[in-house]
């Protein structure tokens with residue numbers, strides 16, 4: 001497969017009879033797309049005559065939102081881990097399984113064994129589920145290769161996905177995700193390899209948009225995390241962090257010191273961490289799919305984040321271990337139901353704040369004149385329905401990168 005056959009060439013034209021889901025309840029709104037960009041937006045009554053000759057697309061009263069942004073995924077990997085799901089049902093914890101040699105390392109084995117084309121094919125299929133639901137930009141992390149050759153393979157697949165499916169992809173190098181078996185007992189040597197060999201080589205090949213670390217007692221320490229951040233900083237790359245998921249390691253405050261784009265998971269985040277995020281403008285990425293799958297009971301400190309004014313995003317964290325989720329709208333529902341986000345918070349979480357978590361706030365996550373045309377028409381009346389339903393696909397039409405994508 002090279003191109004996504006479900007995409008027609010152009011969304012250029014005048015999109016009429018839309019209802020903008022931004023709380024203003026603008027009805028009879030118009031979006032004009034020219035050369036793949038939003039050229040004009042506003043009430044129909046104000047539509048300038050200049051666009052009279054463009055093709056018309058009648059929205060028939062559809063609710064319209066910006067294209068969704070999934071700002072945290074591990075989409076490219078070999079195999080699957082349904083066996084661990086069964087082990088957890090039988091009482092094993094995520095940490096037990098990781099310590100027994102399963103977990104991330106078992107996906108590393110399967111990813112290393114898979115060819116680039118095989119990884120591309122399986123990730124394409126997963127990506128299509130997300131795209132059909134209105135995702136227009138997505139982050140894809142490495143972290144299941146854990147060697148230069150195999151991290152490169154994962155990141156190359158991420159770049160190919162962008163081209164083949166006409167979707168914005170931000171790649172994140174997550175070499176410090178787990179200790180590969182060949183480095184058992186030599187964590188320091190592995191982090192040296194991540195910082196001195198893997199990251200510089202992959203960055204030079206243009207494969208890295210950001211750098212992430214799994215800072216946790218079963219993964220990498222605070223000191224190791226800082227070493228990776230310094231290497232990223234030396235290359236001018238922004239950082240992110242898997243922070244305070246299972247315990248409060250203080251990773252968030254460290255990440256904030258390095259101006260992190262986001263800190264993700266953060267179930268065990270302290271007030272000091274929240275204050276540090278606020279000061280550095282770091283986005284809090286909430287991952288209800290992992291919380292749910294691990295049957296976690298330690299809620300992220302939503303009220304304190306809200307109180308502090310830290311922007312909150314919501315993502316699938318799609319991965320074969322802790323979140324085999326392929327619906328961002330289900331995450332919106334869970335963010336509301338499990339984490340008690342308000343509907344507007346959850347919607348900002350998969351649009352504006354998700355874009356910010358990827359450094360894409362100037363081009364994605366908002367309907368804005370001058371931005372690439374990425375928007376979704378929904379078969380819904382009320383924006384709250386985006387959070388309310390689960391298990392259905394209420395998409396009518398997706399406009400992605402200025403093209404009409406048919407669900």
Ligand code: NIG
Nearest residue numbers: 104214242290317319321322
């Ligand atoms: O975001 N927390 C670390 N990384 C992933 C899980 C990866 C895996 O178990 O394969 C996450 O939840």
Ligand code: FE
Nearest residue numbers: 072074242317
């Ligand atoms: Fe993750």
